[in-house]
Amino acid sequence: MHDNSDLFITGEPIADTKAPDGPIETRWERRRFSAKLVNPANKRKMTVIVVGTGLAGGSAAATLGELGYRVKSYCYQDSPRRAHSIAAQGGINAAKNYRNDGDSVYRLFYDTVKGGDFRARESNVHRLAEVSVNIIDQAVAQGVPFAREYGGLLDTRSFGGTQVSRTFYARGQTGQQLLLGAYQALERQIAAGNVEMNARHEMLELIIVDGRARGIVVRDMVTGEITTEFADAVVLASGGYGNVFFLSTNAKGCNVTASWRAHRKGALFANPCYTQIHPTCIPVSGDHQSKLTLMSESLRNDGRVWVPKKAGDTRAPGDIPEDERDYYLERIYPAFGNLVPRDIASRAAKNVCDEGRGVGPGGLGVYLDFADAIRRLGRAAVEAKYGNLFEMYERITGENPYDVPMRIYPAVHYTMGGLWVDYDLQSTIPGLFVIGEANFSDHGANRLGASALMQGLADGYFVLPNTIGDYLAAGPFEKLDESHPDAAAARAQVEERVSKLLSINGDRTVDSFHRELGRIMWEYCGMERTDAGLRKAIELIRGLRDEFWQRVKVPGRGEELNQNLEKAGRVADFFELAELMCVDALHRTESCGGHFRAESQSADGEAERDDENFSYVAAWEFTGTGERPVLHREDLNFEYVHPTQRSYK
Amino acid sequence: MNLTLRIWRQQGPQDKGRMVSYQVTDVSPDMSFLEMLDVLNERLILEGEEPVAFDHDCREGICGACSMVINGTPHGPQKMTTTCQLHMRTFSDGDTIDIEPWRAKAFPVIKDLVVNRGAFDKIIQAGGYISAPTGSAPEAHATPVPKADADAAFEAAECIGCGACVAACPNGSAMLFTAAKITHLGLMPQGQPERDSRVLDMVAAHDEAGFGGCTNAGECTPACPKGIPLATIGRLNRDFLAASRKRSGETATAG
Numbered sequence: 073m074h075d076n077s078d079l080f081i082t083g084e085p086i087a088d089t090k091a092p093d094g095p096i097e098t099r100w101e102r103r104r105f106s107a108k109l110v111n112p113a114n115k116r117k118m119t120v121i122v123v124g125t126g127l128a129g130g131s132a133a134a135t136l137g138e139l140g141y142r143v144k145s146y147c148y149q150d151s152p153r154r155a156h157s158i159a160a161q162g163g164i165n166a167a168k169n170y171r172n173d174g175d176s177v178y179r180l181f182y183d184t185v186k187g188g189d190f191r192a193r194e195s196n197v198h199r200l201a202e203v204s205v206n207i208i209d210q211a212v213a214q215g216v217p218f219a220r221e222y223g224g225l226l227d228t229r230s231f232g233g234t235q236v237s238r239t240f241y242a243r244g245q246t247g248q249q250l251l252l253g254a255y256q257a258l259e260r261q262i263a264a265g266n267v268e269m270n271a272r273h274e275m276l277e278l279i280i281v282d283g284r285a286r287g288i289v290v291r292d293m294v295t296g297e298i299t300t301e302f303a304d305a306v307v308l309a310s311g312g313y314g315n316v317f318f319l320s321t322n323a324k325g326c327n328v329t330a331s332w333r334a335h336r337k338g339a340l341f342a343n344p345c346y347t348q349i350h351p352t353c354i355p356v357s358g359d360h361q362s363k364l365t366l367m368s369e370s371l372r373n374d375g376r377v378w379v380p381k382k383a384g385d386t387r388a389p390g391d392i393p394e395d396e397r398d399y400y401l402e403r404i405y406p407a408f409g410n411l412v413p414r415d416i417a418s419r420a421a422k423n424v425c426d427e428g429r430g431v432g433p434g435g436l437g438v439y440l441d442f443a444d445a446i447r448r449l450g451r452a453a454v455e456a457k458y459g460n461l462f463e464m465y466e467r468i469t470g471e472n473p474y475d476v477p478m479r480i481y482p483a484v485h486y487t488m489g490g491l492w493v494d495y496d497l498q499s500t501i502p503g504l505f506v507i508g509e510a511n512f513s514d515h516g517a518n519r520l521g522a523s524a525l526m527q528g529l530a531d532g533y534f535v536l537p538n539t540i541g542d543y544l545a546a547g548p549f550e551k552l553d554e555s556h557p558d559a560a561a562a563r564a565q566v567e568e569r570v571s572k573l574l575s576i577n578g579d580r581t582v583d584s585f586h587r588e589l590g591r592i593m594w595e596y597c598g599m600e601r602t603d604a605g606l607r608k609a610i611e612l613i614r615g616l617r618d619e620f621w622q623r624v625k626v627p628g629r630g631e632e633l634n635q636n637l638e639k640a641g642r643v644a645d646f647f648e649l650a651e652l653m654c655v656d657a658l659h660r661t662e663s664c665g666g667h668f669r670a671e672s673q674s675a676d677g678e679a680e681r682d683d684e685n686f687s688y689v690a691a692w693e694f695t696g697t698g699e700r701p702v703l704h705r706e707d708l709n710f711e712y713v714h715p716t717q718r719s720y721k
Numbered sequence: 722m723n724l725t726l727r728i729w730r731q732q733g734p735q736d737k738g739r740m741v742s743y744q745v746t747d748v749s750p751d752m753s754f755l756e757m758l759d760v761l762n763e764r765l766i767l768e769g770e771e772p773v774a775f776d777h778d779c780r781e782g783i784c785g786a787c788s789m790v791i792n793g794t795p796h797g798p799q800k801m802t803t804t805c806q807l808h809m810r811t812f813s814d815g816d817t818i819d820i821e822p823w824r825a826k827a828f829p830v831i832k833d834l835v836v837n838r839g840a841f842d843k844i845i846q847a848g849g850y851i852s853a854p855t856g857s858a859p860e861a862h863a864t865p866v867p868k869a870d871a872d873a874a875f876e877a878a879e880c881i882g883c884g885a886c887v888a889a890c891p892n893g894s895a896m897l898f899t900a901a902k903i904t905h906l907g908l909m910p911q912g913q914p915e916r917d918s919r920v921l922d923m924v925a926a927h928d929e930a931g932f933g934g935c936t937n938a939g940e941c942t943p944a945c946p947k948g949i950p951l952a953t954i955g956r957l958n959r960d961f962l963a964a965s966r967k968r969s970g971e972t973a974t975a976g
Contacts, residue, residue, distance in 0.1 A: 131855070134855070135854075135855040138854040138855060149778060149784070149786065150776060150786065150837070150838055150839070151838065151839070151841065151842050151882065152842075153785070153842075153882055154778055154779075154784040154785060154786050154882075156778070156779060156784070158779065158783050158784050158785075159779045159781055159783050159784065168861070170862070206856075206858070208861045209858040209859065209860055209861045210853070210855060210856075210858045211861075212858065212861040212864075212911070213851065213853035213857070213858035213859065213911055214850070214851050214853050214911070215851045215874075215905065215906050215909045215911045215912050217871050217872075217874040217875040217878050217905065217909065218871070219871070219875075220865075220866055220867075220868045220871040220872075221868065222868050223865065224865025224866050224867050224868065224871075225862055225865055226861060226862065242875060242878075243875065245783070245879065248783055248879075248881075249875070249878060252878065255845075256845060256849055256850035256851070257850060257853070257855075259842060259845045259846045259849065259850060260846070260850045260852065262842075262846055263846035263847065269842070271839070271842075294831055321781075323778040323779040323780070323784060324777060324778055324779075324780060325778050357749075357751040358749050358751055358752070360749060360751075360752045360756045360757075360759070360760060361756070362753070362755065362756050362759055362780060363780045363781070365780075365781045366781075464781075464782070464806075467799075467802060467806050467808065468753075468806070468808065469751075470750070470751070470808065470810055533855045534855070534856075537855065579767070581763050581766050581767065583759070583763060584763070625766060625767070627765075627766050627769070627770070627771055627772060628771055632732075632733065632832070633774055633831055633832045633835060635772070635774055636766065636772060
């Protein structure tokens with residue numbers, strides 16, 4: 073291994089002390105029994121802050137309210153219904169085995185551990201698979217309009233290459249429908265007075281008192297007022313950090329600030345380099361591009377991916393004869409063909425584009441061709457299946473995919489890394505819980521399709537509400553107010569940072585910095601990473617971060633709606649995260665899941681995992697901006713699913 | 722292409738507000754409408770002017786955040802399309818484009834093109850849910866739902882809560898928004914126990930929030946980026962009448 077001691081310090085290992093042992097299928101039940109309960113009368117005396125209202129945060133806030141806790145919920149959007157879970161298209165996995173096709177809790181567990189390339193905890197994943205069936209029941213009871221068969225029962229489909237049909241869906245809007253279910257449950261609790269909702273509020277700091285997470289500093293995004301809010305426990309459900317790349321499928325407002333502020337105050341950040349690059353997105357059309365749009369993975373069920381055999385072939389796709397096309401996924405992976413997992417499809421697209429065979433503007437695209445499907449099934453059948461996606465494509469690109477093949481290219485979609493949590497979903501700061509995409513726990517190095525919705529709702533509806541009681545049983549804790557020195561100090565930090573950002577008054581916009589940071593990350597910490605590239609990236613990021621604090625121009629005042637001030641704070645945190653992602657990617661000299669190190673591949677270009685040296689979670693401790701972080705390793709043990717090299721050939 | 726934009730600028734709720742003209746040059750037809758505004762804002766910032774505030778988030782037509790009236794039409798000229806999905810190829814070189822916020826009494830302007838749509842959440846709070854506390858759910862297949870009902874419910878449930886229906890309505894009514902939720906939940910067997918109270922309470926919350934009454938002007942559905950059918954309002958009215966009779970023995974009219 074390389075000596076990277078110039079970049080980080082190796083610290084003590086870390087262990088998940090809440091993880092039960094014994095037979096895996098009884099662990100969750102035993103943890104629920106061993107966890108202390110909170111007396112119903114006491115629940116009313118306890119306040120829980122929940123930051124974020126997506127699938128995880130929305131479902132958690134609603135459920136905690138139902139249990140009798142006093143909940144304070146925060147989101148940056150103007151309504152909790154707009155959290156970015158709303159955009160999830162494909163579906164949600166559950167081990168219902170309604171198809172009698174051999175599915176089971178154990179198989180979902182097995183597929184998820186394997187799909188995560190053996191970098192997730194078995195105990196967590198098994199619990200996720202167990203709870204998956206309850207999620208479907210819960211959502212149906214709320215009136216979520218899932219797709220149904222003519223007999224009135226729920227329809228399922230196979231998704232992302234799995235061999236069983238376990239994905240429940242609501243057309244291409246499963247995330248929207250599940251989120252609205254959670255949102256409606258949340259609104260019901262707001263009306264009941266159990267949840268206080270604070271929309272257009274952004275968490276900018278964590279308040280820790282006597283070693284416990286006791287509150288947050290928030291900015292009212294309409295008035296600019298900065299206040300301190302207190303609770304007996306704090307739950308972060310603030311989503312992933314894909315926007316560090318600037319261009320991603322995330323919403324424009326998605327950010328790492330809540331997680332990063334907690335990290336700076338002591339919460340370990342786990343596996344930050346695990347990024348999911350989704351293979352089927354609409355390519356970039358120009359320098360003005362502000363985000364990337366995902367086209368559902370289901371398109372790969374019928375579309376064939378190809379590029380010209382010859383580099384630099386600029387003919388229109390229709391003019392390229394069959395024998396001059398390279399259906400490269402079918403060629404390289406004959407067993408799975410166009411349905412190989414996301415990480416593999418993405419890297420293959422990058423490789424053919426690197427060879428100069430990419431299509432469309434800048435050569436950054438590959439064709440996804442439905443001509444064969446239209447010939448085989450008829451245009452009407454293709455339209456029935458994919459009509460809405462084809463329309464969306466045409467709206468964005470101005471091209472009609474019935475006549476011309478779609479152009480697609482990979483884009484950043486999801487981040488598997490996040491704040492480290494134990495089996496109870498508690499971070500290394502007592503009283504700080506982290507759920508949904510914001511934590512690192514269940515997907516290992518690669519998330520399978522239709523698993524994000526499952527995890528967000530599992531955490532929010534079923535896991536956290538059971539485990540948080542074990543912590544709160546020791547409460548309620550001492551009453552606090554804004555005059556407490558730790559709260560006042562946290563607030564002062566926020567105020568100072570806001571005024572600093574406003575006072576620089578330089579000559580570059582926040583977006584220009586964010587775009588440049590994104591380009592660095594995409595180039596060096598994207599689909600393929602190398603030692604030299606990552607070292608270069610760290611240097612570039614540090615330089616750009618310094619420049620940001622000298623030259624950024626944030627117009628307007630702090631005491632009003634100021635969207636550039638919001639962005640500036642988020643980008644400042646992305647700079648620090650970006651460096652940690654590169655350090656993590658640099659230290660992990662193996663390839664696994666979404667993390668591909670060019671140095672660790674087989675002769676035919678496939679990822680090579682290194683279980684001997686890297687079968688662990690990398691949990692990083694913050695020591696200061698630009699200072700070397702401390703690495704704490706949590707060893708992963710596989711008692712049930714034995715690590716094998718994935719092969720899709 | 723080169724365009725003239727006339728944009729509503731309003732510093733805050735107390736400010737009167739006014740249309741201000743801006744020239745934008747070298748607009749690419751592949752830009753989305755919001756990307757075109759991003760370009761304008763980048764320039765305004767460097768020129769020392771305040772950028773235009775507007776709500777947006779997912780930029781893929783599903784979160785419902787974007788909300789502007791373009792040339793007098795909510796979300797602009799393209800049917801079934803949110804502003805974020807509207808692309809500049811819809812416009813021509815030399816065009817003048819008017820951009821305003823949603824205008825409705827129940828949606829007060831916060832700044833420029835940003836309005837407060839909290840009233841929508843209030844309507845949902847009044848009954849836009851099925852009471853099913855976590856853990857209490859029966860097995861999902863215990864209650865089959867006819868496919869036609871499930872599909873129709875889905876169609877109504879597609880509402881993204883953007884508020885275009887309110888902006889398009891001459892009365893500033895949110896009846897299409899309210900009816901979409903009534904229809905979605907009322908078509909599901911799980912939604913039956915609360916069907917009467919839901920419609921009465923949601924309509925009351927709608928009126929209390931300051932939305933106007935529905936006079937079947939029919940402007941809402943054409944403006945709706947998800948095409949929520951006008952028939953949902955008929956359904957709301959039927960449910961409202963039936964529930965009112967049951968509750969008081971008297972007749973009443975919705976909204």
